[in-house]
Amino acid sequence: DIQMTQSPSSLSASVGDRVTITCRASQSISRYFNWYQQKPGKAPKLLIYAASNLQSGVPSRFSGSGSGTDFTLTISSLQPEDYATYYCQQSYRTPFTFGPGTKVDI
Amino acid sequence: QVHLVESGGGVVQPGGSLRLSCAASGFTFSHFGMHWVRQAPGKGLEWVAFVRYDGSNEYYADSVKGRFTISRDNSKNTLSLQMTSLRAEDTAVFYCARDLRVGGYTLDHWGQGTLVTVSS
Numbered sequence: 012d013i014q015m016t017q018s019p020s021s022l023s024a025s026v027g028d029r030v031t032i033t034c035r036a037s038q039s040i041s042r043y044f045n046w047y048q049q050k051p052g053k054a055p056k057l058l059i060y061a062a063s064n065l066q067s068g069v070p071s072r073f074s075g076s077g078s079g080t081d082f083t084l085t086i087s088s089l090q091p092e093d094y095a096t097y098y099c100q101q102s103y104r105t106p107f108t109f110g111p112g113t114k115v116d117i
Numbered sequence: 118q119v120h121l122v123e124s125g126g127g128v129v130q131p132g133g134s135l136r137l138s139c140a141a142s143g144f145t146f147s148h149f150g151m152h153w154v155r156q157a158p159g160k161g162l163e164w165v166a167f168v169r170y171d172g173s174n175e176y177y178a179d180s181v182k183g184r185f186t187i188s189r190d191n192s193k194n195t196l197s198l199q200m201t202s203l204r205a206e207d208t209a210v211f212y213c214a215r216d217l218r219v220g221g222y223t224l225d226h227w228g229q230g231t232l233v234t235v236s237s
Binding site: 012042043044045055057060061066101102103106108109 | 162164212217222226227230
C-alpha cells in the first residue's frame with residue numbers, strides 16, 4: 012500500500028497568515044493527488060485535485076503543488092473559515108489512502 | 118446540484134450485519150464511479166470501497182475485504198454497502214462520495230455520513 016504522511020500534524024496560525032502543509036507519498040504517484048478540508052461534524056470537501064487544480068467554488072487563496080512523492084498545500088492568507096483539518100489523498104492506486112490530517116487552528 | 122444522502126446506520130452487535138444506502142440526485146448517477154469512506158470517532162479518513170459507474174469492477178480496503186460488499190442500482194440511483202461480520206473497529210461515520218473521473222480516483226462530492234456503532 013502507498014503510505015501518506017503529512018506535516019505538521021497541527022499548527023496554530025492567525026488570520027492573514029500564509030500557511031503551508033506538506034504531504035509525502037511512500038512511492039511516486041505522479042500527480043494523482045488531492046487535498047480535502049474537513050470542519051468538525053461535517054463531511055470532507057475537495058479543495059485541490061490532480062495536485063494543483065482548484066476545485067470549482069474553492070477560493071483562489073488555496074493552491075497546490077508538487078508531483079512524484081512530495082506535495083504542498085498553501086493558503087496564501089488564512090481566513091476565519093479556513094480553520095479546519097486538511098487531509099491529503101493519493102488517487103493513483105488502490106487502496107486510495109489518506110494522510111493522517113493537519114489540524115489548523117488559532 | 119449533486120446530493121448524496123446516506124442511511125442505514127445504527128447500533129449492531131459484533132458479528133452482526135448492516136446494509137448502508139446512499140441515495141444520489143442532481144447528476145447522472147450511472148456515469149460516475151462511487152466510493153465509501155469511513156471515519157472512526159476522533160480519527161482520520163479511511164477509504165473503504167469503490168465501484169465503477171457500471172458496477173463492473175469493485176475495489177476494497179484490506180480491512181474490509183471479504184466482509185463488505187459495495188454495489189449499485191443505477192435504475193434507482195442508489196449505492197449500497199453490505200457489511201457483515203462487523204467488529205468494534207468498524208465503528209465509524211460512513212460517507213458515500215462521487216468519483217470525479219479526473220486525476221485518478223478523486224472524491225468530489227460527499228454525503229453527510231451515517232454512523233455505524235458496533236457494540237454489545
